[in-house]
């Protein structure tokens with residue numbers, strides 16, 4: 001199969017989550033909606049069900065969710081609820097609602113109230129102090145509750161062996177995605193920003209074994225190509241999500257490729273593996289959460305050192321990019337509070353950046369397009 005055909009398949013899947021859901025339901029499988037961030041999807045897989053990432057949608061307008069949401073909630077959270085209320089995600093057998101930010105905490109209750117008897121809503125609280133014995137025990141306790149509730153939906157208890165197998169499947173999938181983002185940088189003439197985004201987005205709507213098989217096949221074909229002699233410029237992207245094809249098309253029109261990313265919906269979700277040798281697989285998942293780093297949503301005891309800002313700035317240098325584009329999700333406090341630190345690290349290293357205010361209801365791209373166009377000239381000077 002040619003690379004373009006493979007890329008088109010990912011694009012089709014990324015653009016049609018409802019169709020994917022129907023596909024799995026047609027196979028008699030159960031599916032669980034998984035809201036951001038850091039839910040242990042491995043448990044869903046271990047229960048024999050398909051996890052379905054719920055990061056809102058670029059296609060929807062918010063109407064029914066308004067009944068439940070404050071106007072200052074980000075559109076990711078509001079649109080995730082809208083998709084449940086308007087029937088888009090009707091095939092789901094339950095949802096997991098992590099509560100890691102100030103929007104998701106109250107939203108978890110909005111989901112519970114709005115779903116009523118329609119579907120089980122599984123609450124998940126991650127600890128702030130996730131490293132020490134107590135933090136790990138808290139995470140294990142929370143994950144154990146999720147495990148029990150998923151087992152109830154699946155109709156069978158989830159065994160340790162099934163979780164160990166799921167960890168292997170997920171580690172392999174994370175490795176394939178890490179490999180893909182490197183190959184996408186080497187072959188940015190073939191893997192354009194919209195195509196890169198679609199490949200990574202499709203992972204949220206596919207069973208991970210199936211996705212990984214497809215992605216490994218794509219990686220193998222990309223690896224055969226000579227590294228491209230890219231004449232345009234490159235950036236690192238940062239933010240919560242940047243999956244809007246229209247916005248990404250503006251990069252392509254200005255010959256800007258994506259060298260690497262620090263995006264929650266993309267690389268932040270697959271940077272860290274879980275141990276395959278830990279005797280207790282629940283502890284392996286808790287330690288994986290503890291091992292997550294350089295993330296605006298997670299407590300960093302050494303935050304005064306601006307480790308995260310420097311990590312992202314170094315990513316720009318090491319990936320061969322000339323600058324950074326920050327997709328600032330409207331009404332996202334964690335990203336907004338982190339921005340001054342990221343800016344300082346970038347400024348200290350002389351790395352140019354722009355901050356684009358976005359949300360998932362964006363319809364007018366004129367201002368963003370102009371900013372990207374002007375930034376392309378700045379990047380050209382930094383080559």
Ligand code: SF4
Pocket residue numbers: 036074075076077101102103104240297329331332333334335
């Ligand atoms: S975009 Fe920001 S405010 Fe919205 S759910 Fe994510 S972290 Fe929370």
